[in-house]
Amino acid sequence: MQPDIVVIGGGTVGAAVAYGLAMRRQKVLLLDGDDGDFRAARANFGLVWLQGKGLDMPAYQALTRSSTELWRGFSDELEAESGIELFLEQNGGLAFCLGEEGLEKRRLDLLRLHNQRGGGEPDWEMLDRAALERLLPGVALGPKVAGASFGRRDGHANPLRLLAALHVALLRRGANVRHRARVNRIEPAGADFRLVLNGETLTAPRIVIAAGLGSSALARQVGLEVPLRPERGQVLVTERLARFLPLPASGLRQTDEGTIMIGATKDGHDFDVSTTTEAAASLSRKTTEIIPALAGVRLVRHWAGLRIMTPDSYPIYAESRSHPGAFVAICHSGVTLAAVHASLLAEAIAEGSLPDTFSPFHQRRFDVPQAA
Known part of the structure; x- marks a missing residue:
């Protein structure tokens, strides 16, 4: 199969994007690395989380909210495709606060986030100790616990099962997955890209670089400076x-x-x-x-x-200006954002360009003009 698009990186981010592309009838080849790679998915905590996200980056708060809203449907669809249960629970989540000062600081931090969002109904509420004890009747809290914030949209899932389900669903959708496939070099090949692996080359008209900490070196070869x-x-x-x-x-x-x-x-x-x-x-x-x-x-x-x-901890989504058709997708919240990666991001890549909603995540935000 000659792929329409090659996704470099088989972790949670790359696999979610590849799954979304396969769902949109793209011929996808997913290149997974080898066992020596620094795989963030191995140590993912498994939270599907909104509260506290996006300080001074309203676009990230909005993207995270969209993903938490999409997660239930994404989970149901992926479980049906793969036969693997993700154990998603999305009944809310807590951030415990120690001491009254800690509780007040948390309230002010969340209020600042809410104000940056520009209004609307809050997604969270503050719980004093009595309210928290009613919510957790089987838990004896320590004396320093003054309360908690409660995020109504928050939850958790099994991150290893999520990754396994994405790989299984990809195969069932007709995609190819190659393991131990390390990309050493990316070269232009007319209107296509030539990927040089150990002992072979592949070509494709479009690529997505989602190789985690290995993305910087690959992205540089298609004109994208990605600081990680x-x-x-x-x-x-x-x-x-x-x-x-x-x-x-x-x-x-x-x-x-x-x-x-x-x-x-x-x-x-x-x-x-x-x-x-x-x-x-x-x-x-x-x-x-x-x-x-x-x-x-x-x-x-x-x-x-x-x-x-990244320097500000927020994702990078971008298409290369010098090498159209080369995209990069980098983040550290791969579980929370999996639903939006498989839907909004994959749809945009399948259509050939990223819409304005992704422009705040371009790495140009890190460009600082040099003094004359």
Whole structure:
């Protein structure tokens, strides 16, 4: 099959875009990397999250809201296509606040976000301790917990099942998926692009670069300067417990298997994916301040992954001016934005250009005029 479009990068972002393209009858080839790649999907916390997103970037707040609205339909469709349950729960989510000052700061931060949105009904509400205890009747909160913010649109899903479902659905839609397929070079080939892999070349009229931290070097070859850096996130996982947390929280959620995920740190700005005892101690201390009973629970895993960070932490979506047909899609919220990647973004790429709604995410926002 000669592809209409090649997606470089088989993680959550690339797979969601490829799935959306395949749904639109595009002939898609997805090139997945190898086991040595720094895969953000391995350490994704699995939140489908709106509250607190988009400070000083209203366009990102709007994009995230759109994706959370689309997620239920996206999940139902993907489960039907793949036969893999994603365990999506979208009944709201919490951000615990320690101390009255922490509670007030959270309220002011969310109010600032709401005002930047330009009005409308808030997607969140503040809960004092009494209201939070009514919402979590089976949880004995620590004495420092003053309350929480509650995001009505928030939820969580199984991120590894999401990635597996996207790959299975792609194949069932007639797409090709190539594993251990590392792109070394991109060259113009008339109106097409030539992709040089180890021992072979491929050609296609359009490409999407969604290769995570490997995207900068590839994007530069099609005239796009994409500034990226890694940020390590460390996560703890406990033994399986009887269900007692009815809602996910920022940094604390109970999975469909019963384990408790605790995270995630924001430490380290190189490619080090080792874990540290300092991070484990810090995460454990924070968690037991919220729910003291978890101090007696056994930890079974501690791992680290690398987030893909731009200078302002927000996504980059762009088409190359010098090489039309070459797109880049980069973000660190691959689960939350999966629904919009498979719909609005994939539709725009299939039609051949990104609409104005994506222009705030072009990397030109990082261009700073040089003084004469």
